[in-house]
Structures are given as C-alpha cells and as structure tokens.
Amino acid sequence: xxxxxxxxxKALEDRVVSLVNVERSRRGLSKLAGDExxxxxxxxxxxxxxxxxxxxxxxxxxxxxxxxxxxxxxxAPGGENVAFGQESAVQVVEAWxxxxxxxxxxxxxxxxxxxxxxxxxxxxxxxxxxxxxxxxG
Numbered sequence: 197x198x199x200x201x202x203x204x205x206k207a208l209e210d211r212v213v214s215l216v217n218v219e220r221s222r223r224g225l226s227k228l229a230g231d232e233x234x235x236x237x238x239x240x241x242x243x244x245x246x247x248x249x250x251x252x253x254x255x256x257x258x259x260x261x262x263x264x265x266x267x268x269x270x271x272a273p274g275g276e277n278v279a280f281g282q283e284s285a286v287q288v289v290e291a292w293x294x295x296x297x298x299x300x301x302x303x304x305x306x307x308x309x310x311x312x313x314x315x316x317x318x319x320x321x322x323x324x325x326x327x328x329x330x331x332x333g
Contacts, residue, residue, distance in 0.1 A: 249319065
C-alpha cells in the first residue's frame with residue numbers, strides 16, 4: 197500500500213496552499229494563512245473518506261465540515277473542498293479551479309485561513325481543503 201512520510205505529506209499540503217494563494221493573488225485577493233487546526237480537520241476527513249471509500253463532505257453518521265472544524269478548535273469555519281485521484285498539488289488545484297463551487301470557495305474574499313489534508317492509500321489520493329473566516333480575538 198502506498199503511503200507518504202510526514203514531511204512529504206506536509207509538503208504536498210503546503211504546496212496546495214501556495215497554489216491557492218497564487219490563484220487569489222492573480223485576482224487581487226488577499227492570501228490565506230495556513231492554520232494547523234484546519235489542516236487537522238482536513239486530514240481527518242481525508243482519512244475517513246479513504247477508509248469509507250466515499251468522496252463526500254459528510255459521511256454517513258459523521259459530522260459535517262463545520263462540526264469537524266469546530267471539533268478541532270477552529271471557531272470560524274467557512275467552507276470545504278474535497279477531491280479524489282489527482283496525484284499532485286497542481287492537478288488538484290486545477291481541478292478545483294475548473295469547478296464553479298470549488299473555485300468559489302478558493303476565491304471567496306472573506307476567507308482568511310486554510311488547511312489542507314491529504315491521504316494517499318492503495319486507491320489513490322484523497323484531498324480535503326478547509327477554509328475559515330478570521331478567528332475572533
């Protein structure tokens with residue numbers, strides 16, 4: 197079964213954040229800051245999707261994206277993108293940018309934070325991207 201060591205996993209997740217910020221900058225939008233709580237929420241969801249073999253924002257009987265972000269201590273959840281199969285950060289960001297709802301999340305001007313989670317298993321790459329508003333205080 198394929199797997200990623202932690203440094204490689206983190207590097208791919210961070211590359212997605214960088215590419216998202218390139219797309220935002222091209223349109224005059226502020227860059228998103230990475231947030232480890234959103235990364236943890238995204239990683240857990242990617243892991244859960246892979247275990248279930250289902251690409252979805254909410255797995256049967258599981259929490260929705262906002263509940264997952266809140267459970268990680270992020271008090272201002274905003275949105276989520278998920279994807280499966282894209283083998284690189286470039287491929288997944290390009291796929292999201294070709295999809296109107298996913299692109300809308302990436303380019304939503306009021307989001308200020310982002311966390312990306314990747315899981316690579318025998319079936320392929322599972323991606324989750326969580327977005328947040330400016331946290332209070």
